[in-house]
Amino acid sequence: MVVLGAGPAGLLLGNLLHRGGIDCVVLERADRGHVQTRARAGFLAANTVRILDRHGLAGGLHRHGREHGACEFRTAEGRFRLDYGGLGRGERHTVYPQQDLVTDLLTHYLEAGGRIHFGTEALAVHDAGTTRPSVAVRETDGRPGHWRARYVAGCDGRHGAARRSLPPGAVRHHRDHGISWLGLLAQAPPSLDAVGYAVHDRGFAGHMARTPEVTRYYLQCERGTAAAARSDEDLWDELDTRMYAPEHGPLNRGRFLHRGVVDFESDVIEPLRHGSLLLAGDAASLISPSAAKGANLAVLEAELLAHALVADLAHGDPRALDRYSRQALAHIWRAQEFSHWMIRLLHREPSAPGSESFFHESLRLSRLESLRTSRTHQDWFAENYTGV
Ligand code: RFL
Numbered sequence: 038m039v040v041l042g043a044g045p046a047g048l049l050l051g052n053l054l055h056r057g058g059i060d061c062v063v064l065e066r067a068d069r070g071h072v073q074t075r076a077r078a079g080f081l082a083a084n085t086v087r088i089l090d091r092h093g094l095a096g097g098l099h100r101h102g103r104e105h106g107a108c109e110f111r112t113a114e115g116r117f118r119l120d121y122g123g124l125g126r127g128e129r130h131t132v133y134p135q136q137d138l139v140t141d142l143l144t145h146y147l148e149a150g151g152r153i154h155f156g157t158e159a160l161a162v163h164d165a166g167t168t169r170p171s172v173a174v175r176e177t178d179g180r181p182g183h184w185r186a187r188y189v190a191g192c193d194g195r196h197g198a199a200r201r202s203l204p205p206g207a208v209r210h211h212r213d214h215g216i217s218w219l220g221l222l223a224q225a226p227p228s229l230d231a232v233g234y235a236v237h238d239r240g241f242a243g244h245m246a247r248t249p250e251v252t253r254y255y256l257q258c259e260r261g262t263a264a265a266a267r268s269d270e271d272l273w274d275e276l277d278t279r280m281y282a283p284e285h286g287p288l289n290r291g292r293f294l295h296r297g298v299v300d301f302e303s304d305v306i307e308p309l310r311h312g313s314l315l316l317a318g319d320a321a322s323l324i325s326p327s328a329a330k331g332a333n334l335a336v337l338e339a340e341l342l343a344h345a346l347v348a349d350l351a352h353g354d355p356r357a358l359d360r361y362s363r364q365a366l367a368h369i370w371r372a373q374e375f376s377h378w379m380i381r382l383l384h385r386e387p388s389a390p391g392s393e394s395f396f397h398e399s400l401r402l403s404r405l406e407s408l409r410t411s412r413t414h415q416d417w418f419a420e421n422y423t424g425v
Contacts, residue, residue: 038346039064039172039186041159041199043072045135046318046335047192048142053092053343055151059350062184063151064174066158066193073143076222076295078135078332079247080105080232082425083128085336092340097141102133105246107231108422110405111281113238117409118231124412125419134247135332157182159198162189165314166204187313188346192339194319195304204311214301214325214380215387218243219264221254221272225291228252228280234383235280236405241383242279244288251294257384264296301325301380305369309338309362317342322369327383328376333425338365368425375421382408 038054040047043065054061065072081098089095106122106129122129146153156177164170171185191199218241226249233244240257247253254276267275273290282288305322309315318335341364345357382404386397407414 038062038188038190038350039184040190040192041162041172041197042191042193042318042320043067043139043143043153043155044192044194044318044335045078045138045142045332046320046339047190048139048146049088049092049094049336049339050190050192050317050343051151051153052094052142052146052149053340054346055146055149056092057343057347057351059347061152063146063153064157064159064172064184065153065155068155069143072155073140074136075139076134076136076247078326078329079132079245079253080130080329081133081138082130082330082333082423083126084425085333086131088336088340094142094145097137098131098133101137102131103246105130105132105232109229109231109233110408111233111235111285112402112405113281116281116285119408119415119418121415121419121422125416125421125423128419128423130329130423132246132248134251138332159193161198162191162202162314165189165202166312168313170313172198187350189314190342190346191314191316191320192318192335195323197320199314199316199320200306202314203306207311208307209304210307211304212302212377214303214377214384215260216301216325216380216384217258217260217262218255218299218301218326219258219262219272220295220297220299220326221256221293222247222295223252223254223291224250224294225252225289226250228286228288233280236383236401237279237281239275239279240385242276243383244280252289254288258298260300262298264298269293299326301327303373303376305366305373307362307366309365310358315342315346315358315361317365321365322373324369324372324376325380327379328372328422330372330376330425334369334372337368337425341365371421372425378421 038061227246235242243255245253317338348354
């Protein structure tokens with residue numbers, strides 16, 4: 038079994054396959070240091086914690102993660118807070134940086150004797166329609182190589198080799214939302230004890246705690262904005278304005294450790310199985326970060342896929358593998374729907390002309406007002422916000 042990519046999807050899959058007695062190797066393009074320091078997600082759903090608990094992989098997040106169950110919406114009219122941990126199914130997030138989760142998964146995998154090759158880039162998957170697919174790779178020293186296995190799991194993200202190797206029958210449902218965020222990682226303590234979502238005439242701004250010393254901020258920006266274009270001070274002023282600091286208090290400032298622009302695109306590959314090639318995580322579906330679903334879906338799919346592969350390879354039962362694509366896609370579309378709803382809640386309709394723009398904006402403010410006042414709407418929000 039060959040697994041492409043050592044992100045949350047590939048490493049959870051590697052752990053579970055190895056435990057299931059399946060001979061497997063993980064091939065990762067980057068070096069170990071890069072994999073363990075790439076800051077991305079931070080909000081883990083309750084189901085993600087349950088999955089990691091089930092397999093004894095949640096020690097780090099229980100020791101260092103923090104439970105989180107509130108968000109605050111700010112608009113020109115004022116602010117309101119939703120204690121979503123007490124709404125819906127009563128589930129909360131655990132805030133735990135993705136790079137720490139990846140480090141934990143990697144440590145468990147290596148300690149159990151799992152095999153991984155860093156600095157090995159998959160170039161293409163061949164013969165996926167047969168029972169002996171192969172992966173062409175570029176080794177650390179630049180030399181070509183190849184691996185052959187019964188199955189190849191494509192967990193190598195949106196730009197990986199698995200996606201490039203899909204047969205013509207694969208469909209990619211794609212949507213460009215026309216929205217971009219400048220993601221900022223600040224060396225500064227959180228400024229509020231809730232996720233902050235600010236809806237402002239100048240565009241969206243967001244606040245999400247990561248650790249007691251590090252906070253993530255987002256600023257909606259024009260497509261094509263260069264991440265380095267503005268000074269730290271200028272960005273803090275912009276964040277203060279959009280988060281209504283004069284009314285609700287200033288933000289805790291600090292140096293920006295990382296900046297990156299995310300263009301809001303979503304896509305779903307159907308189906309997720311192409312003979313001996315199976316997709317999971319961002320390779321299967323890309324989801325814009327507005328609802329913090331990507332890493333959670335990656336974990337959920339990796340567990341489903343691991344069970345199915347172990348059933349097939351260790352017990353000769355192919356039924357779960359036959360169901361994998363349908364089952365995973367049901368979760369993916371649910372997350373996409375909610376994520377899309379969040380996008381429309383948090384942003385102006387980007388290309389709507391004059392009168393239509395007023396129409397969309399009025400719908401958006403009404404949606405926010407309903408969320409502020411309707412317990413039913415709040416329960417629905419909480420269930421979807423924390424669920425995958
Ligand atoms: P990853 O994490 O991208 O890992 C893929 C791995 O594959 C390697 N790779 C290759 N290896 C070999 N050969 C090749 N040809 C290869 N091409 C790539 C890469 O080096 C990498 O190590 O995918 P995976 O495992 O599917 O996990 C997906 C998540 O990383 C992603 O969905 C989340 O980070 C999305 N996301 C969030 N998700 C959440 O659930 N909660 C959040 O709070 C959250 N916040 C975010 C996010 C994503 C963000 N960005 C950067 C898009 C915040 C941001 C800013």
